[in-house]
Amino acid sequence: MADLSVEEANKIRLSMGLAPLPVPGASAPSGPTFKHANEGGDSDDEPASTVETRQAAAYDNWKKLQDEQDAKKKREERIAAIQKARERAAGFAKLEGKGLADEGEEEDDLAWLKNAKKRQRKIAKAEQMQKEFEEQERQAAEARQYTEADLAGVKVGHEVDQFDDGEDQILVLKDTAVDAEDDDELEAVALKEKEKLQERLDAKRRKHAYDPNDVDESGEKSILAQYDEEIDGRKKKAFTLDGQGRTVEELQKAAGGIFKPRKVAISLDILKDDGPANDYMDVSEVKIKKSKKKSKSKSSKRKRIEDDDDMIMVPTDEAADEMEIEEPETAAQKLKMKNLFDESFVDDDDLQAKLAEQRRQAIKKRKKMRPEDIARQLREEVTSTPETPGVVESTELVEEDAGALVIDETTEFVHNLGANADDDDDEEEARRRKRQKSSHISNGVESVGDMRIDEEGDVDMEQSYAEAAEAEERSISRARSIGITGTGLEEEKTVDQGLGATLALLRQRGVIENSDGGDKNAQFRERQKFLADKQRAEEAAERLRKKHRESERHSTRWQTMTPREREEWARKNNVAADQLESRKLAEIFNKEYKPTVELNYTDDFGRQLNQKEAFKMLSHQFHGKGSGNTKTKKHLDKIAAEKRKLAESSLEASRAGMSSAQDQQAKKHKLAGVRLQ
Amino acid sequence: MIIVTVNDRLGTKAQIPCLASDPVKVFKAMVAAKIGRPVHEIMLKRQGERPFHDQLSLADYGISHGVQIDLELNTGD
Numbered sequence: 001m002a003d004l005s006v007e008e009a010n011k012i013r014l015s016m017g018l019a020p021l022p023v024p025g026a027s028a029p030s031g032p033t034f035k036h037a038n039e040g041g042d043s044d045d046e047p048a049s050t051v052e053t054r055q056a057a058a059y060d061n062w063k064k065l066q067d068e069q070d071a072k073k074k075r076e077e078r079i080a081a082i083q084k085a086r087e088r089a090a091g092f093a094k095l096e097g098k099g100l101a102d103e104g105e106e107e108d109d110l111a112w113l114k115n116a117k118k119r120q121r122k123i124a125k126a127e128q129m130q131k132e133f134e135e136q137e138r139q140a141a142e143a144r145q146y147t148e149a150d151l152a153g154v155k156v157g158h159e160v161d162q163f164d165d166g167e168d169q170i171l172v173l174k175d176t177a178v179d180a181e182d183d184d185e186l187e188a189v190a191l192k193e194k195e196k197l198q199e200r201l202d203a204k205r206r207k208h209a210y211d212p213n214d215v216d217e218s219g220e221k222s223i224l225a226q227y228d229e230e231i232d233g234r235k236k237k238a239f240t241l242d243g244q245g246r247t248v249e250e251l252q253k254a255a256g257g258i259f260k261p262r263k264v265a266i267s268l269d270i271l272k273d274d275g276p277a278n279d280y281m282d283v284s285e286v287k288i289k290k291s292k293k294k295s296k297s298k299s300s301k302r303k304r305i306e307d308d309d310d311m312i313m314v315p316t317d318e319a320a321d322e323m324e325i326e327e328p329e330t331a332a333q334k335l336k337m338k339n340l341f342d343e344s345f346v347d348d349d350d351l352q353a354k355l356a357e358q359r360r361q362a363i364k365k366r367k368k369m370r371p372e373d374i375a376r377q378l379r380e381e382v383t384s385t386p387e388t389p390g391v392v393e394s395t396e397l398v399e400e401d402a403g404a405l406v407i408d409e410t411t412e413f414v415h416n417l418g419a420n421a422d423d424d425d426d427e428e429e430a431r432r433r434k435r436q437k438s439s440h441i442s443n444g445v446e447s448v449g450d451m452r453i454d455e456e457g458d459v460d461m462e463q464s465y466a467e468a469a470e471a472e473e474r475s476i477s478r479a480r481s482i483g484i485t486g487t488g489l490e491e492e493k494t495v496d497q498g499l500g501a502t503l504a505l506l507r508q509r510g511v512i513e514n515s516d517g518g519d520k521n522a523q524f525r526e527r528q529k530f531l532a533d534k535q536r537a538e539e540a541a542e543r544l545r546k547k548h549r550e551s552e553r554h555s556t557r558w559q560t561m562t563p564r565e566r567e568e569w570a571r572k573n574n575v576a577a578d579q580l581e582s583r584k585l586a587e588i589f590n591k592e593y594k595p596t597v598e599l600n601y602t603d604d605f606g607r608q609l610n611q612k613e614a615f616k617m618l619s620h621q622f623h624g625k626g627s628g629n630t631k632t633k634k635h636l637d638k639i640a641a642e643k644r645k646l647a648e649s650s651l652e653a654s655r656a657g658m659s660s661a662q663d664q665q666a667k668k669h670k671l672a673g674v675r676l677q
Numbered sequence: 678m679i680i681v682t683v684n685d686r687l688g689t690k691a692q693i694p695c696l697a698s699d700p701v702k703v704f705k706a707m708v709a710a711k712i713g714r715p716v717h718e719i720m721l722k723r724q725g726e727r728p729f730h731d732q733l734s735l736a737d738y739g740i741s742h743g744v745q746i747d748l749e750l751n752t753g754d
Binding site: 012022 | 678691694706736
């Protein structure tokens, strides 16, 4: 069975102090065996040290626990019962004594009814008593009024003169600690705040030890007064009410009879008179003569100038006056001038002169315009077509009348818009003019352009050069704005009108630059000419050679020559002819051939590359590696954008609104940008 | 009484009679007596488990009759 025999094992166990193993066969103990008495003692030493003892103890333990729990439960129940009983007893204790029903004397219902009246009377009496008492209290309260007398001895935390007369101030009790010793003090919230503000301002300002302007009204002088506050603490301004409309301090002062010498205010004005006379005039003394007379004189001056035909510049300043002293002047004029000068002594004379001149010129201009307009109006009435719009006339008048020209974004835009209307009226004029022309044979005048022509075919000489120029300009502007539509933008060309229109469309889009087409054409022609010349020269040479050969063949010498000689001869001739021909061609080449060298690079998409792009491409090819991912993507995006741009209309508003189209237009016409928004 | 087999799988295999309540320490002493190796060099463990502690009993490790315990060399670490 086991390798280790039980006997050996038992030996070991015994040596280790353990119970021996039961030997199966040998010694079955005879008779009942008892446990050793001391076994319990052993187990007492170390209870529950083995599984068996623990297992044996388990039930006991459980039992014990259960018993304890039961006992506890019972105890608690008992305590609760006691508590309950006690509470119930206490509740009944409250109910002890006489109840309502028990209170009255032991009498029957009849007696109780008889007594009811008496009881009622008693209650009414009590109520009345109560009422009377309240009334008395109220009367007492009314009688007691709160008067000045009640305020006697109350301190007020302000100076008396801080309260302005005729202004109601509300005083409240000052906040103090509950356990503070000092008496109640009244203070006005508004005044307190004002004081605080003043204090803060003073603190901000630097304090001077010596302030000569600070006169101490009280007359009390102390040495180094600026430190008083630090030594004695802040002086408290307060007075006490005495209940009779005066302050305690006042009374004390009156009682004390402290008289101070009254200070007499001495005016120092007398000293002023002796002061030295001032070199400068005081501002208050200066009188500026006001304008009425001046303006009148000015208007008169203007009138005089208007009367003048020769428009002499009328001098207004003294210098000019002296300069033109040789010119004959009437005494009256001089006097006027003098007046003017005298009046405007305050102003800048130069400025005055400048302004006067400007005004004069403006008036002159207006004067000059006036008869013209009238003349035009008359003319138009004579030649008038019924649909001549008077509006245009009036607008023009307004335009010319306006002294100043204001250019801003709005006017620019309106001008652009108005180009359309202008156009209309220009066309109108053109029509009118044509009619006039058709009625009169006046081809010669046409070269003059827009000179006005009378009914009689006379050129209107009254029309000034300025107007002629203006008309010319208008015609130019009309030519430019001929394609401008109602939106103020050009109509886009369509492809269905032909090659020219297509070209125009492409040009509008900026696909084709407005290149030097003439130059290219000339170059092409030259080249063609050169080729033709060359061919002609070659043909001529060939013809010449043929003729030469034929003549040779007919010659006697040719007949006599052997074939070998003939061959030799022909060869020699050919060489000579070739030389001649090539020389001639070289001459032509030198003289006329002008190669046009154009390096065109295209990328994978067939786009023309410019110099930079071409360089980049070549560089990439040379180095064998291209751009990175992002750069390539960017490039592709750019190409896609270009394609999209080509595909959409130039007036496409979807992308960036009107402004993009307008920008494009403006760029094309070389105008300053126009913004709608 | 239970009989426990101790095997080191290297050719040493012994059967030890003992009680389940025996401490591992005593069991080791009996194993030592059987296989002729000092007690401190003997490490006992059930297969795939941690070695037995001397203070616990065989019953704590759930060892009953006929169980085989692995025997290893205890190097002291």
